[in-house]
Amino acid sequence: MFIERYGVRSLVAVATKLVTVATVFSTLVLAKGPCDSPIYCQGDLLHTVQMAKLYSDDKTFVDKPTLKPPAQVLANFAQIGGVNASRDALVKFVDENFGQEGSELKLVDLTELDANPPFLNNVTDPMLKAFGQTVNGYWSTLVREQDFSPLCDGCISSMLSLKYHFVIPGGRFREIYYWDTYFTLEGMLRSGLKDLTRSIIRDLLALVDFHGFVPNGARVYYLNRSQPPMLALMVKIYYEHTGDAAFVAEALPLLEKEHAYWQANHLVNVTKPDGSGTVQLNRYIVDTDQPRPEAYTKDYELAHNATTDPAVQAAIYADMATGAESGWDYTTRWVKNPSAQVDRLLYGIRTRQVIPVELNAILYQVEQALANFVVIANNSSQSTDYRELAQTRRNAMYSMFYDQPSGLFYDYILDERQRSTILSPAALWPYWSFGADESSKSDGGARANAAFSPVSRILGKSPGGFPATLYNSGQQWDYPSVWPPLQYVLMQGALNTGHIDLATQLAQTFVNSVLCAWYNTGGSILGILEKLPNTTDSGHIFEKFDSTQIGKEGGGGEYNVQAGFGWTNGVFIWTLDTFGKSLVAPSCPGTPLGTGAATSSAITASTTTSSTPAASATPDSNSISSTPPSVSSSSSAPAMTTSSSAP
Numbered sequence: 001m002f003i004e005r006y007g008v009r010s011l012v013a014v015a016t017k018l019v020t021v022a023t024v025f026s027t028l029v030l031a032k033g034p035c036d037s038p039i040y041c042q043g044d045l046l047h048t049v050q051m052a053k054l055y056s057d058d059k060t061f062v063d064k065p066t067l068k069p070p071a072q073v074l075a076n077f078a079q080i081g082g083v084n085a086s087r088d089a090l091v092k093f094v095d096e097n098f099g100q101e102g103s104e105l106k107l108v109d110l111t112e113l114d115a116n117p118p119f120l121n122n123v124t125d126p127m128l129k130a131f132g133q134t135v136n137g138y139w140s141t142l143v144r145e146q147d148f149s150p151l152c153d154g155c156i157s158s159m160l161s162l163k164y165h166f167v168i169p170g171g172r173f174r175e176i177y178y179w180d181t182y183f184t185l186e187g188m189l190r191s192g193l194k195d196l197t198r199s200i201i202r203d204l205l206a207l208v209d210f211h212g213f214v215p216n217g218a219r220v221y222y223l224n225r226s227q228p229p230m231l232a233l234m235v236k237i238y239y240e241h242t243g244d245a246a247f248v249a250e251a252l253p254l255l256e257k258e259h260a261y262w263q264a265n266h267l268v269n270v271t272k273p274d275g276s277g278t279v280q281l282n283r284y285i286v287d288t289d290q291p292r293p294e295a296y297t298k299d300y301e302l303a304h305n306a307t308t309d310p311a312v313q314a315a316i317y318a319d320m321a322t323g324a325e326s327g328w329d330y331t332t333r334w335v336k337n338p339s340a341q342v343d344r345l346l347y348g349i350r351t352r353q354v355i356p357v358e359l360n361a362i363l364y365q366v367e368q369a370l371a372n373f374v375v376i377a378n379n380s381s382q383s384t385d386y387r388e389l390a391q392t393r394r395n396a397m398y399s400m401f402y403d404q405p406s407g408l409f410y411d412y413i414l415d416e417r418q419r420s421t422i423l424s425p426a427a428l429w430p431y432w433s434f435g436a437d438e439s440s441k442s443d444g445g446a447r448a449n450a451a452f453s454p455v456s457r458i459l460g461k462s463p464g465g466f467p468a469t470l471y472n473s474g475q476q477w478d479y480p481s482v483w484p485p486l487q488y489v490l491m492q493g494a495l496n497t498g499h500i501d502l503a504t505q506l507a508q509t510f511v512n513s514v515l516c517a518w519y520n521t522g523g524s525i526l527g528i529l530e531k532l533p534n535t536t537d538s539g540h541i542f543e544k545f546d547s548t549q550i551g552k553e554g555g556g557g558e559y560n561v562q563a564g565f566g567w568t569n570g571v572f573i574w575t576l577d578t579f580g581k582s583l584v585a586p587s588c589p590g591t592p593l594g595t596g597a598a599t600s601s602a603i604t605a606s607t608t609t610s611s612t613p614a615a616s617a618t619p620d621s622n623s624i625s626s627t628p629p630s631v632s633s634s635s636s637a638p639a640m641t642t643s644s645s646a647p
């Protein structure tokens with residue numbers, strides 16, 4: 001009767017509408033994904049396309065804008081059989097319904113960029129000065145604006161819309177990332193990009209205004225989590241470079257809103273080790289029962305290999321998303337058994353059980369900054385005493401994290417009711433945050449000396465930089481990865497506590513890694529540094545490095561190492577500005593650089609990059625005991641000290 005009256009096409013149309021409604025309804029009612037989108041955040045279409053593994057990187061699909069309005073895309077998906085569609089049909093479907101990832105972005109002409117910024121005057125070595133100028137020029141490759149006009153009427157993209165120009169990390173990271181931006185801006189401000197910095201901060205403030213927090217990155221699939229909350233610290237460094245009090249006043253209400261978000265959603269009460277009461281500290285925590293859309297197959301397979309229990313699978317999804325919120329995705333810090341077999345390590349993920357040192361160290365800095373901003377903005381109506389909040393937090397951090405014998409701060413594990421024993425740069429973050437803290441001064445700096453002594457020892461055996469942890473787990477935030485933001489934190493902490501030689505050694509090691517990795521991948525500077533023969537690229541600035549070798553990019557984790565790279569450029573420029581008078585050009589192992597040959601035109605065609613010396617032996621994570629009071633690594637790895645005993 002229906003067919004006679006309205007025809008087959010109408011029946012198909014009604015059926016597909018029902019499928020669409022059912023999909024949307026079931027995802028809304030049953031699942032807690034990062035957003036409601038049945039394309040980018042959760043549901044059958046996302047599941048089916050991602051599980052078909054059409055791309056080597058799951059992020060590719062969710063970064064594609066649609067070529068048709070979403071209802072049409074969902075109807076087309078239903079028409080090819082929905083969850084039962086063949087792989088060939090899915091390939092065709094994605095081709096016909098989705099556009100090129102990144103097609104809603106445009107490069108920006110950086111007229112504000114100073115080609116000879118003043119930080120170069122602080123660099124003595126001619127090659128480092130020239131390389132600093134090269135890195136300075138790379139900002140123009142990383143700044144973008146959005147242009148949704150190529151999208152058809154009613155079409156959608158997973159990008160969160162941003163009003164101003166913004167900076168991206170680079171490579172697969174085509175959107176702004178929250179905590180990356182702090183480290184990136186440390187460089188951009190020194191490159192004279194002050195107006196751009198203000199605009200970027202305004203974009204992040206607008207996200208707080210609209211969403212209540214800064215998402216992990218500017219994509220809808222990141223809407224259920226944030227990242228290390230460093231926005232107030234961005235305003236702080238912007239103010240230090242500009243003295244722009246009006247902007248501080250403009251930003252303050254939204255910075256307070258963000259602070260309130262972290263206090264409302266990420267706070268946990270914990271009993272003090274001596275039983276004398278409770279303290280409140282913050283943790284990362286994400287409420288989801290779905291795989292991360294941009295890493296869908298990784299999460300799904302992890303959860304299904306680990307267990308058949310749907311409740312445990314959901315918990316794994318939440319702990320994986322929480323790990324991503326921490327910015328350390330992933331590390332042994334977040335797992336139950338750091339010595340587990342590498343391919344099973346994440347079965348024991350329990351990020352929500354960890355109260356991380358660095359999150360609280362950051363929030364301490366945020367609270368101190370807010371207290372200062374209240375004064376700068378002359379805000380007499382202010383009722384919250386941020387200075388007091390900071391003081392309370394610092395006391396709580398000493399109660400829960402501080403290991404007096406070593407002077408180090410260790411994560412607190414809620415379900416074990418004890419401190420972790422894993423050493424990482426996070427254990428030293430408070431030395432950046434607290435500065436010349438009264439409690440660390442009271443012992444004449446002995447505790448800080450104790451704390452930095454393993455840094456010195458480990459760095460002495462780590463030619464490529466200080467690793468994220470000493471567990472060689474295959475995860476990217478573990479050994480042997482060297483992350484620029486973590487080198488920055490260690491340098492800041494060492495400077496704050498008077499360990500100038502160590503800070504300079506960290507700086508030199510970092511500069512060596514960045515320059516050599518770039519040179520090894522074809523970087524050259526006209527008249528100063530000749531391109532290595534047999535290199536076809538023109539030099540990569542990597543997101544991470546390898547501690548075992550000078551000039552080797554990092555690896556591990558769930559995606560290939562990326563180049564660009566926002567925070568590396570930022571920390572590099574900050575390092576040159578801060579230590580440039582003491583730094584020298586590196587010798588890059590296995591290359592003419594350092595032998596004198598690379599700086600002239602005398603490099604012969606027979607020189608190759610292939611002869612880099614063997615890396616220092618990699619410690620086996622399983623050989624690292626985690627038993628207090630002290631943990632030593634395998635003989636070839638740097639020794640590490642751990643928390644002496646649980647509180």
Ligand SMILES: OC[C@H]1O[C@H](O[C@H]2O[C@H](CO)[C@@H](O)[C@H](O)[C@H]2O)[C@H](O)[C@@H](O)[C@@H]1O
Nearest residue numbers: 169173177180216294295324327328329
């Ligand atoms: O796609 C996998 C994960 O990728 C991001 O994490 C890594 O890159 C970010 C950008 O440089 C960086 O902020 C983060 O610390 C890195 O681990 C992303 O942030 C994750 O949410 C995402 O799942």
